[in-house]
Amino acid sequence: MKQPFPFSAIVGQDEMKQAMILTAIDPSIGGVLVFGDRGTGKSTAVRALAALLPPIQAVEGCPINAATFADCPDWAGIETDKIVTRPTPVIDLPLGATEDRVVGALDIEKALTRGQKAFEAGLLARANRGYLYIDEVNLLEDHIVDLLLDVAQSGENVVEREGLSIRHPARFVLVGSGNPEEGELRPQLLDRFGLSLEVASPTDIDERIEVIKRRDAFERDYQGFMSHWRAEDAKIRDQIVSAQAKIAHIPTTEATLRDCAELCVALGSDGLRGELTLLRTARAWAAYHGAGEITRDHLRAVAPMALRHRLRRDPLDEAGSGARVGRVVAETFA
Amino acid sequence: MAAPHPIWSRAELALTLLAINPEGLGGLWLRARSGPVRDRFLSSLDALPAPVRKLHPRITDDQLFGGVDIAATLSSGRVVQEQGLLSGSKTLILTMAERCEAGLSARLAQTLDCRKHCLIALDEGADPDETLPPALSDRMAFHIDLNDVALGQTGPIAFNLAKQIDNADIATPDEVFSHLTKTALSFGISSLRAVQHTLEAAKAHAALFQRKTLDIADLQAACELVLVPRAVQFPDADDAPAETPPNDRQSDDCPRGDSEQMDLPEEILLEAVQALLPPDLLAQIARQKAPRSSGNGSGDVSKGNRRGRPLPPQAGRLDGTTKIDLVSTLRAAAPWQPMRRMVSPRGQALHIRPADIRVKRFEEQSDRLLIFTVDASGSAAMSRLNEAKGAVELLLAEAYARRDHVALVAFRGTGADVLLQPTRSLVQTKRQLAQLPGGGGTPLAAGLQSAMGLAKTSKSRGMTPTIALLTDGRANIALDGSAARVPAGTDAEKMADTIAAQNIASVVIDVSKRPHRALESLAGHMRAPYMPLPRADARSLSTALSAALAD
Numbered sequence: 021m022k023q024p025f026p027f028s029a030i031v032g033q034d035e036m037k038q039a040m041i042l043t044a045i046d047p048s049i050g051g052v053l054v055f056g057d058r059g060t061g062k063s064t065a066v067r068a069l070a071a072l073l074p075p076i077q078a079v080e081g082c083p084i085n086a087a088t089f090a091d092c093p094d095w096a097g098i099e100t101d102k103i104v105t106r107p108t109p110v111i112d113l114p115l116g117a118t119e120d121r122v123v124g125a126l127d128i129e130k131a132l133t134r135g136q137k138a139f140e141a142g143l144l145a146r147a148n149r150g151y152l153y154i155d156e157v158n159l160l161e162d163h164i165v166d167l168l169l170d171v172a173q174s175g176e177n178v179v180e181r182e183g184l185s186i187r188h189p190a191r192f193v194l195v196g197s198g199n200p201e202e203g204e205l206r207p208q209l210l211d212r213f214g215l216s217l218e219v220a221s222p223t224d225i226d227e228r229i230e231v232i233k234r235r236d237a238f239e240r241d242y243q244g245f246m247s248h249w250r251a252e253d254a255k256i257r258d259q260i261v262s263a264q265a266k267i268a269h270i271p272t273t274e275a276t277l278r279d280c281a282e283l284c285v286a287l288g289s290d291g292l293r294g295e296l297t298l299l300r301t302a303r304a305w306a307a308y309h310g311a312g313e314i315t316r317d318h319l320r321a322v323a324p325m326a327l328r329h330r331l332r333r334d335p336l337d338e339a340g341s342g343a344r345v346g347r348v349v350a351e352t353f354a
Numbered sequence: 355m356a357a358p359h360p361i362w363s364r365a366e367l368a369l370t371l372l373a374i375n376p377e378g379l380g381g382l383w384l385r386a387r388s389g390p391v392r393d394r395f396l397s398s399l400d401a402l403p404a405p406v407r408k409l410h411p412r413i414t415d416d417q418l419f420g421g422v423d424i425a426a427t428l429s430s431g432r433v434v435q436e437q438g439l440l441s442g443s444k445t446l447i448l449t450m451a452e453r454c455e456a457g458l459s460a461r462l463a464q465t466l467d468c469r470k471h472c473l474i475a476l477d478e479g480a481d482p483d484e485t486l487p488p489a490l491s492d493r494m495a496f497h498i499d500l501n502d503v504a505l506g507q508t509g510p511i512a513f514n515l516a517k518q519i520d521n522a523d524i525a526t527p528d529e530v531f532s533h534l535t536k537t538a539l540s541f542g543i544s545s546l547r548a549v550q551h552t553l554e555a556a557k558a559h560a561a562l563f564q565r566k567t568l569d570i571a572d573l574q575a576a577c578e579l580v581l582v583p584r585a586v587q588f589p590d591a592d593d594a595p596a597e598t599p600p601n602d603r604q605s606d607d608c609p610r611g612d613s614e615q616m617d618l619p620e621e622i623l624l625e626a627v628q629a630l631l632p633p634d635l636l637a638q639i640a641r642q643k644a645p646r647s648s649g650n651g652s653g654d655v656s657k658g659n660r661r662g663r664p665l666p667p668q669a670g671r672l673d674g675t676t677k678i679d680l681v682s683t684l685r686a687a688a689p690w691q692p693m694r695r696m697v698s699p700r701g702q703a704l705h706i707r708p709a710d711i712r713v714k715r716f717e718e719q720s721d722r723l724l725i726f727t728v729d730a731s732g733s734a735a736m737s738r739l740n741e742a743k744g745a746v747e748l749l750l751a752e753a754y755a756r757r758d759h760v761a762l763v764a765f766r767g768t769g770a771d772v773l774l775q776p777t778r779s780l781v782q783t784k785r786q787l788a789q790l791p792g793g794g795g796t797p798l799a800a801g802l803q804s805a806m807g808l809a810k811t812s813k814s815r816g817m818t819p820t821i822a823l824l825t826d827g828r829a830n831i832a833l834d835g836s837a838a839r840v841p842a843g844t845d846a847e848k849m850a851d852t853i854a855a856q857n858i859a860s861v862v863i864d865v866s867k868r869p870h871r872a873l874e875s876l877a878g879h880m881r882a883p884y885m886p887l888p889r890a891d892a893r894s895l896s897t898a899l900s901a902a903l904a905d
Contacts, residue, residue, distance in 0.1 A: 059545035156460040
């Protein structure tokens with residue numbers, strides 16, 4: 021199959037690329053939501069994310085990508101304890117996916133042919149330790165959203181149906197994209213995303229020209245284009261891996277915590293999830309830049325994406341919540 | 355025979371280009387009523403790559419993507435996967451595309467993004483707002499409207515695809531990229547997919563005429579086909595930088611003098627597109643921006659529906675979204691029992707075949723909610739609060755007849771109160787209304803805010819809210835509670851804009867002694883019909899309101 025358009029070849033959209041890199045460095049940030057107009061490269065960026073992610077170690081053939089043999093579920097019937105390296109799973113959750121496909125269901129083939137009651141793992145199992153990508157997330161059926169909310173919260177998928185009683189870990193990072201004109205996202209789901217972005221069409225004329233040029237080159241000279249940009253992608257991946265190594269050594273100072281808290285209070289964001297995400301994101305950003313500590317510049321750079329979707333809606337504010345965050349950051353750090 | 359209509363010639367060209375590069379161009383959005391003209395156009399779709407499959411807007415995911423064929427699986431004892439329409443087919447034809455809902459459009463958009471299909475959307479929409487979801491139309495290169503073409507102005511579509519050059523061999527001069535991008539921007543087209551499509555179309559055009567390099571004719575044809583139908587503004591040399599401030603480099607980069615060293619003058623493209631723009635472009639845009647209330651004819655999506663009227667059961671399949679109607683399934687199977695028992699090797703008591711399965715159907719219609727937002731300020735009380743109450747009572751009676759829900763919001767003093775959460779109890783509503791005291795300032799914006807909040811929550815519960823605003827329109831309390839006329843007015847206007855942006859239907863009833871110009875403009879902001887009470891007697895009020903509600 022044709023590889024998706026390479027990540028590093030995406031023109032502009034720096035905030036979106038920054039967010040993708042950050043979530044790759046520290047998955048505990050909790051995923052990315054990209055909202056924006058049509059034709060701005062949302063889907064392209066998410067589909068390209070897979071190439072940036074460092075590979076994981078997992079037991080061969082394990083449906084939930086378990087790291088050790090002991091973690092493999094009984095129902096999977098794994099007999100080997102061979103560890104293999106495989107790419108971080110990025111699982112596409114299509115809008116039309118049925119509940120069966122998402123959570124897993126009775127394996128009909130085994131049930132009918134051998135009379136066995138076996139479990140067939142769903143998308144949530146396959147996304148364990150990886151990413152779950154939902155394009156047009158705002159159009160997802162409500163009952164699937166409910167399911168996802170529950171699993172994303174508990175990190176465990178519980179299946180009680182058709183005489184099966186199965187539970188397995190399902191820890192994944194949610195990545196979603198959508199067009200706000202087509203519908204809003206339920207606030208409960210919104211809150212599950214660590215970072216949120218608003219993208220718009222580039223307004224710079226040269227940037228727009230470059231987009232078309234690269235897209236055309238991708239269509240026309242696929243091999244040449246990919247061999248050039250794949251190397252660029254590899255560079256970013258190396259940076260991500262080295263940032264992951266550094267992240268544990270970046271201390272959290274009292275001053276940083278105070279800054280985070282002050283920002284969140286000034287913005288009136290609900291709950292404490294905002295502070296936590298802001299802190300983790302700033303730390304990942306510092307690590308990416310090879311800095312030894314988190315500075316206010318790091319906080320400033322990531323505050324809009326970490327906090328934008330946690331504000332109370334103000335219907336009279338036309339500037340958008342990103343600008344509001346920026347304003348408050350400027351005031352707080354003045 | 356007269357020369358074909360220019361639109362027909364363009365449609366013909368679009369179809370030819372689509373046949374050359376179906377995946378790259380995404381597809382064609384055909385807006386035409388069914389009739390001989392459309393039939394003539396459709397008869398030439400054979401040129402598109404086979405197999406061609408037809409989709410309808412109510413298609414289920416099983417049909418689209420495939421899945422386990424339960425009936426075949428049960429009978430054969432092994433899993434039989436059913437092929438979806440998407441696998442294997444190259445060309446998809448979406449009939450009644452104007453009824454396509456956001457969910458299906460998103461699925462099809464994802465499919466088109468894989469660049470393995472090409473979609474022909476047949477849109478029979480009668481009104482401008484009855485149309486294909488933009489997420490889908492944006493991914494299709496050609497938008498053709500055949501509604502103005504008469505049969506006599508059409509001609510046979512002849513394809514000459516025998517000799518064409520491979521797409522990859524066509525060279526694209528560097529300045530083409532910038533020309534196309536700028537041309538698209540000057541017509542206010544912000545989606546980059548449009549530019550991409552123009553480029554692909556130009557290449558297909560070059561391939562058709564066996565040119566190895568794109569030339570001006572290719573670009574001109576492509577711009578006419580792709581950009582014209584998407585244009586949202588007239589290019590204006592003086593205004594363009596002002597309207598799109600970040601693009602001021604546009605004028606710096608290409609001053610007139612530079613164009614000599616480019617062999618493809620940009621103006622030609624601009625003129626080509628401009629010549630084809632309809633003169634009433636701006637009016638059309640204004641119309642398109644009007645809310646797509648229930649314009650697609652399918653009404654609001656009904657969730658948590660409590661008013662589903664059962665319809666006769668229908669033969670169908672159990673695909674997870676449908677419920678079996680056991681009684682009628684048995685009834686359908688009953689006549690065949692003796693015969694099936696005879697041929698069946700196993701002596702089972704009841705023989706039910708997949709064809710017998712009947713599924714339940716409900717008529718889906720979401721409950722309506724009327725949110726009365728009543729001005730109880732001093733000024734309104736002075737004038738005609740009682741009459742307003744009378745009007746509300748009249749409407750209540752009508753709401754009762756239709757089993758609508760009602761809610762009551764009153765604003766006076768410094769804020770607004772939701773006096774009654776959505777209910778069907780009219781007695782309660784009347785009582786609350788009768789007790790409603792008057793007096794104090796007019797916090798119009800606060801009233802609208804409460805009403806909108808109520809409308810939004812009820813919408814998420816599956817109701818279709820309508821805000822009926824009864825006021826004398828003299829807003830003098832701003833949202834923050836301060837008594838100042840000017841901010842109060844702007845706050846109210848902003849609130850009205852927000853309501854319009856949320857696509858909440860509304861109606862404004864002026865209860866002041868004399869019709870009020872400011873209130874009429876507020877109604878404009880809300881995109882609501884405006885009715886001055888002095889001119890409206892009870893009967894005409896209720897007719898007008900029913901009309902506003904009916905759409």
